[in-house]
Amino acid sequence: MHPLSKKLKQPSSHFSFISPSSLFLCLLCVAALFFTFLLLKSSPSSPPNDSRINREPLFSPTCNVSHGRWIYDPTVKSARYDDTCKEIYKGWNCIGRNKNNAHDIFKWRWKPYECNLPQFNALQFLDRFRNTNIGFIGDSLNRNMFVSLFCTLKGVSGEVKKWHPAGADRGFTFLKYNLTIAYHRTNLLARYGGQPMPMLVYLNLLDTRRDSKLMLTYLKEHGQMLHSSMMFSSLTRDTGGGLLQSLTR
Structure with a gap:
């Protein structure tokens, strides 16, 4: 036999066969990576951490607070x-008089149906109402x-x-x-006459002619004085509701 043919028939010592178990493990790893990629691609991305999602409607100047x-x-x-705070009347100082649920009172807040009313900002209030007189009557x-x-x-x-x-009384x-x-302090701005008076009107003391006409009209139609809670301002004409809504602008 030719020496060359004899040499060709000898198996190469550098070549080795892959065992079935090793091949199975390789295929299993490839399949796992493939399905992991598909799951990540098809799953929806996590929603952004946005506080606007599922929250109450924002405040609007047209909202009826x-x-x-x-x-x-x-x-x-x-x-x-x-x-x-020294101006709190002693008889109404619930915390100072150790009322049981006094601290829970502060956890109640007013919530308009149509919007979310932001928290009161004292510094914003002071800055907005510079050079102004506000009265509670x-x-x-x-x-x-x-x-x-x-x-x-x-x-x-x-x-x-x-x-x-x-x-x-004080200022x-x-x-x-x-x-x-x-x-x-005055108790003579309202006369109930035995029937409910749900109407709450803010009067502008700068426009006394308009206010007098309004009160006389109500007296003529209902037979009694207008139940009113008044706030006045020497510089602003939109008192009452405007005073409240201005805090959020």
């Missing part, structure tokens, strides 16, 4: 002021609103001058902003 309800919000961590309900506003504003601006204006001027808020 008076149409809503009180809701309990456990996320409220602290009140805008505490029982150390009415009974204890108006006094509570007056005290609440004062204590909230004083928490961010301590330069305050207290005074007793003519015809009003405070925030010197840095030249903003004055005052309270005048």
Whole structure:
């Protein structure tokens, strides 16, 4: 036999066969990677962490903020002021008098049906109503609103001058902003006459002719005086609802 043919018949020592078990493992790994790629490609991407998803409607200037309800919000961590505010009437100082559920009272907030009302911003309020006089006229309900506003504003601006204006019980001027808020107590602005008076009207004391006509018209039609809760401003004409909505602009 030719030496060359003999050499060709000898199996090469560098060539080896792949065992069936090794081949199976390789195919299994390839299949796993392929299906993993398909799953990642077909699955929807994670939604962005956007707080606007599934949240309450944003505030709109056209929103009727008076149409809503009180809701309990456990996320409220602290009140805008505490029982150390000296203007709080002692008999109504729930925290100072250790009322059982006093701290839960602060967790209630007003929620309009049509929008989400942002939290009150005291600094924004002071800046917006510079050089302005704001008055609360009415009974204890108006006094509570007056005290609440004062204590909230004083928490961010301590330069305050207290005074007793003519015809009003008390007033405070925030010197840095030249903003004055005052309270005048009177029980003669409303006469109920035994029937419910759900109407709440904000009168502009700068437009006395219009206000007088409005009250006389209501008296003629209903036979009694208009139930009103009044706020006045020496510089702004859109009081009441405008005062509330302006806090969010």
